[in-house]
Amino acid sequence: MGKRIYWWGAAVFGIFWLVVSAVAQAVEETATVTAAPAELKIANRSIFTFRASLLGESPEVRARRAKAVIDEVLDGTEDLNVRLTTIQNSYLVLLGDHRAFIVSTQDVDAPDRSVQEAAEDAAQRLRQVVAESQEARSLHFLLIAGGLTVVATLFYIALLRLLSWAHQRALSWLPMRMQQHTRSLKIGQTQLVDFRNFFPLVRRLLALLYWSLVLLLTYQWLTFVLQRFPYTRPWGESLNQYLLELVRYLVDAVVSAVPGIVIALLIFFIARGFSAFSKRLLERLSRPGTITWLTKETLQPTTRLTSLAIWLFAVAMAYPYLPGAGTEAFKGLSVLIGLMISLGASSVVGQAAAGLILTYTRTLRPGEFVRVGDYEGTVTEVGMFTTTIRTGLGEVLTLPNSMITGSVTKNYSRVVQGQGYVVDTTVTIGYDTPWRQVEAMLLEAAQRTPGVLQMPRPQVFQTALSDFYPEYRLVAQAVPSEPRPRAELLTMLHANIQDVFNEYGVQIMSPHYLGDPANAKWVPRERWFTPPAQAPRQQDEA
Incomplete structure (x- = not known):
């Protein structure tokens, strides 16, 4: 009987194990x-x-x-x-x-x-x-949670009031202290920092700090209150976890960015050293007899270009080590900046290239008297993008470099001997006046004009034989090369030309020939100082 029960139990256990295995297999x-x-x-x-x-x-x-x-x-x-x-x-x-x-x-x-x-x-x-x-479901637990919430709320309100009081105290205390310190920051009698302009920035920074602390306190108060109750505890835990993850992310980002920043700073320091070395090397190479194209005029732009090339190479080398350089946002911003530069800086690049052409070809130099198109005057500055010319009437003209390279430029100072410039003027006299007399009168007028050099001697050229008159051009060299004296010199030269022609009874008139006038068109000497001309001028010439 016992053996029969044993076999029946073994059979039932085996069937149960088979069912469990089948169910597990079905589950899998x-x-x-x-x-x-x-x-x-x-x-x-x-x-x-x-x-x-x-x-x-x-x-x-x-x-x-x-x-x-x-x-x-x-x-x-x-x-x-x-x-x-x-x-x-x-x-x-x-x-x-x-x-x-x-x-x-x-x-x-x-x-x-x-x-x-x-x-x-x-x-x-x-x-x-x-x-x-x-x-x-525990009333005791809920009462304790409610009490802790009330205490936390009162503590939160007290902290907010304390923070507001500190903010107001800082706003009332800082102006006086800042005004005292800014008055002491002087170079000579010049104050470096103006309190009225600096305080609004400090006030905005204080406001930013104040509201940041208010938000942080509110965040912590809300997290604490939500964690007191079972139903809202997951929300409080998620807020706390999010803040911890944010802090951890910021700390990890700062720590991971430190090696890249160190390498980038090393690259920039090396670039600075190379820039200083190249500057000293170019200064030595610009000495006379070393390199012909590296002169006093081209030294400064060459130094700037070399330094710019070194720093651009340094930025390209340090770019991968900058924080966030591998992010898609940083790459997109780089592409956007490059696109803006390529689209908007084409004219700027053209002006800069024209400035380099003017500098290295030495077409213009400061102090030279030139004529560019319809504009003439003394060159005061040859910049990278524009060239400044001051006219004899006191006007300051700013000409784009691309305009100068695209037009004919007359340089009145390049061919002179020593300091000065070339001055010239043109008159047209009828064919009934001997050309030798005209040339002699023009040379005499040049001799009477102060500032016109006699060595090299002034020259007169007959530049054209027109239908009704020949054209005479007086060319001389004058000093100094300032624009206002040149205008005054031309005025005196033109006045002397009129005086000389009037003395010799030769009229300066170039009409289309229809017939001889009844009276000669010249001014006798007794009419030279007809009012409003002043008599002292006659005494000076006497």
Whole structure:
């Protein structure tokens, strides 16, 4: 009889083991990832995320069924013990005597995480939900949480009032202190910092600091209050976790950026040294007899170009080590800046290239008297983009360099001997006047004019034989090369030409020839000082 019972028990156990194995095998075979993941959330706390369909149930159905079972058990008075049971490679999470949910291998998304670890984490979160549900039903716990909330709120309000008082005190104390310190920051009698312009910036910085502290206190107060109550505790934990992750991210970013910043600074220091060395080297090479094209005029632009090339190379080398250089935002900003420069700086680059052409070809030099198109005057500055010319009438003309390179430039100072410039003027006299007489009168007028040099001697050229008159051009050299004296010199030269022609009874008139006039068109000497001409001029010439 005992043997029969033993064999019957062994048979029943074998059948049970076969059924359990078949169910586990079915669970493993039917657990497939065929639908969107579904999150199981109880009392605002995430328990587990289902990712696979199991026994014909989608993740959403599994989550909904598990939530219904857990809510029903939490609302009752049954045993709320949470434990795990294995079914081959899967785990069954039990809440009391009820099956809460099953964790299968297909529900685990991380390759380095086992299904056992996922099930234990889910069970731990479920235990926390059970504990929080019991706390939510405890009047004593809720009263303590409410008291802590009131105390935290009062402390929060007190801190806000203290912060506001400190802000107002700083605004009333800083102006006096800043005014005292800014008055002492002087170079000679010049004050470096104006208090009225500097204080608004300081006030905005104080306001920014004040509101940053207010937001931080509000964030911490809200996090503390939410963590006091079971239902809102997950929200408080998420806020606190977000702040910690943000601080950790900022600290990690700063620490990781330090080596790159150090390398970039080293590159910039090396570039600075190379720039200073190249400057000294170019100064030595610009000495007479070393390099012909490197002169006093081209030394400064050559030094600037060399320094610019060194710094551009340094920026290109340091770019990968700058913080955020590998981010898509930084790359997009670099592309945008490059596109803006390429589209908007074409004319600027053209002007700069024209300035380099003028500098290295030495077309113009400061102090030379030139004529560019319809403009003439003394060159005062040859810049990278523009050239400044001061006329004899006191006007300052700023000419684009591209205009100068694209037009004919007359230089009146380049061919002279020593300091000075070339002065010339043109008159047209009729054919009835001997050309030798005209040349002699023009040379005499040049001789009477102060500032016109006699060595080299002035010259007269007949530049054209027109239909009604020949054209005479007087060319001489004068000093100095200032624009205003040149205008005054031309005035005196023209006046002397008129005087000489009037003395010899030769009229300066170039009409189209129709017939001889009844009277000669010249001014006799007794009419030279007809009012409003002044008599002292006659005394000076006498």
